[in-house]
Amino acid sequence: MTITETRPETGGVGVLLKDWRQRRRRSQLELSNESGISTRHLSFVETGRSRPSRDMVLRIADQLEVPLRERNTLLLAAGYAPAYDERTLEDDDMTAIREALDLILTGYEPFPALVVDRDWNLVQANNAVGPLIADVAPELLEPPLNVLRLSLHPDGMSSRIVNLAEWRGHLIDRLAREFAVTGSPSTMALHDELMDYPGGLSHASPDGRIAVPMRLRTDAGELSFISTVTTFGTAVDISVAELTVEAFLPADAFTAAALRGGINT
Numbered sequence: 001m002t003i004t005e006t007r008p009e010t011g012g013v014g015v016l017l018k019d020w021r022q023r024r025r026r027s028q029l030e031l032s033n034e035s036g037i038s039t040r041h042l043s044f045v046e047t048g049r050s051r052p053s054r055d056m057v058l059r060i061a062d063q064l065e066v067p068l069r070e071r072n073t074l075l076l077a078a079g080y081a082p083a084y085d086e087r088t089l090e091d092d093d094m095t096a097i098r099e100a101l102d103l104i105l106t107g108y109e110p111f112p113a114l115v116v117d118r119d120w121n122l123v124q125a126n127n128a129v130g131p132l133i134a135d136v137a138p139e140l141l142e143p144p145l146n147v148l149r150l151s152l153h154p155d156g157m158s159s160r161i162v163n164l165a166e167w168r169g170h171l172i173d174r175l176a177r178e179f180a181v182t183g184s185p186s187t188m189a190l191h192d193e194l195m196d197y198p199g200g201l202s203h204a205s206p207d208g209r210i211a212v213p214m215r216l217r218t219d220a221g222e223l224s225f226i227s228t229v230t231t232f233g234t235a236v237d238i239s240v241a242e243l244t245v246e247a248f249l250p251a252d253a254f255t256a257a258a259l260r261g262g263i264n265t
Helices: 013-023 028-035 039-046 054-063 068-077 092-108 147-152 164-182 185-195 253-260
Strands: 113-116 122-125 214-218 221-230 244-250
Touching (some): 013 039, 013 068, 028 039, 092 113, 147 164, 164 185, 221 253, 244 253
Antiparallel strands (some): 113 122, 214 221
């Protein structure tokens, strides 16, 4: 199954705002009440009969929880300058972010943790990640290293994932949900690429479990991980807002003991 792209490729700010409203399943009446804009005015904006103010664009975007990158797109479509900057982690004023990421990643050791951007490209990882990817194809480790491609590609980790169909189902469902939130074409493309990989596809039943694990076959035995996600909740920089820290914590006592003992995977 592929994701159907419904987002308009062209159009003014009104067309884009209407698309975001429909993506969030809000009626014009609901959005007008939440944003303090009359339904008539909102209708005029969506049809292009009225040009929204900069404040109105940001107010509507906030109500619709539009990602920061796409808020800039809305502002540009309305004829205004972008509101949100996009720095790199190497910039001088990103020191606090770099230090925070180092602190988080180091704090998770000896358990694997990594930082990815919105497209799931690796930004940073702690020392515990290395053994998990030691035997994958070298070309998959070349930048930009995409961690989902690395996980599910036939030449990546997939041959060692015991519950591959279940893990694939979890990751592909997650990408589909992310596309629904962001509308990102790159997310759609990655979803469709992963769907073409072999390995089956199943959707986990709860069966009394608390989370879907990743069960990895290793020389030390079968290791089982559950993942947690951390984001910067108050970010106003695009790059920072799009960073995610993903940690893989032991799902059982054997895995915890193996990792704490420094057993190579």
